[in-house]
Amino acid sequence: MKLLLIVCALLALAIAARSQAVPAGTVPRETYEALNRIDEAFDQNLKGWTRERYTPFQPSSGLAEKWQRNGRYVRLFISKVSTATAEFYSDKYSGERLDGIGDAAKMMGYNGDVSFRHGDFGVSISSAVHLDLWSKEANGIDQAEAKATSRLIACFVNLALDGKLTKDWPHRQKPILERPCERELLFRGLIGEEIMKQYTGNRW
Numbered sequence: 399m400k401l402l403l404i405v406c407a408l409l410a411l412a413i414a415a416r417s418q419a420v421p422a423g424t425v426p427r428e429t430y431e432a433l434n435r436i437d438e439a440f441d442q443n444l445k446g447w448t449r450e451r452y453t454p455f456q457p458s459s460g461l462a463e464k465w466q467r468n469g470r471y472v473r474l475f476i477s478k479v480s481t482a483t484a485e486f487y488s489d490k491y492s493g494e495r496l497d498g499i500g501d502a503a504k505m506m507g508y509n510g511d512v513s514f515r516h517g518d519f520g521v522s523i524s525s526a527v528h529l530d531l532w533s534k535e536a537n538g539i540d541q542a543e544a545k546a547t548s549r550l551i552a553c554f555v556n557l558a559l560d561g562k563l564t565k566d567w568p569h570r571q572k573p574i575l576e577r578p579c580e581r582e583l584l585f586r587g588l589i590g591e592e593i594m595k596q597y598t599g600n601r602w
Contacts, residue, residue, distance in 0.1 A: 424458035426478050432519055432559060433461045433476055439558035440465070442565065443590035465551070470543075471526045472551050479520040487515040496549065498577035499556050510545025512552040516559045523552045553579035554588055563593060
């Protein structure tokens with residue numbers, strides 16, 4: 399019995415150690431570069447938000463971050479897409495198809511988690527919203543807001559991966575804000591004022 403307890407304790411320690419550190423060289427360099435593009439867009443646009451990179455359940459599979467602002471919590475996961483999983487994003491038999499986000503996108507689950515493919519990368523967005531409401535309808539409102547948040551953040555990340563939400567992008571040559579979700583990013587204040595000035599010739 400004592401030996402069994404020791405084995406269980408060692409196993410628990412091994413699992414905990416694995417969850418604390420990402421093994422070196424297991425995540426492709428391109429994935430780090432893609433997440434760095436997203437982080438650059440985050441820093442230049444999402445004022446009042448905080449972000450924190452954390453170790454996902456399977457550290458070697460990809461990279462993960464947690465974003466937060468005023469009771470809105472977003473978890474983002476990005477990884478390279480294998481040929482075996484590429485079809486998942488366009489599978490018409492699971493989830494609700496979302497147009498205008500990446501090469502193929504879908505919304506699934508109670509809180510409207512969004513998964514989309516952008517070139518060689520797969521991105522997953524999940525959100526939770528906790529509003530300080532006392533009405534019986536509060537849970538339903540939280541759920542609707544979580545779905546809206548996931549959809550908008552997915553739209554934001556898609557543009558960020560294209561490099562369209564940073565100061566270095568030639569905005570006037572190829573304007574965004576053509577798709578409904580992109581215009582909603584502007585109305586919801588998810589595109590920074592400094593970036594918008596470049597779209598509008600400093601008339602913003």
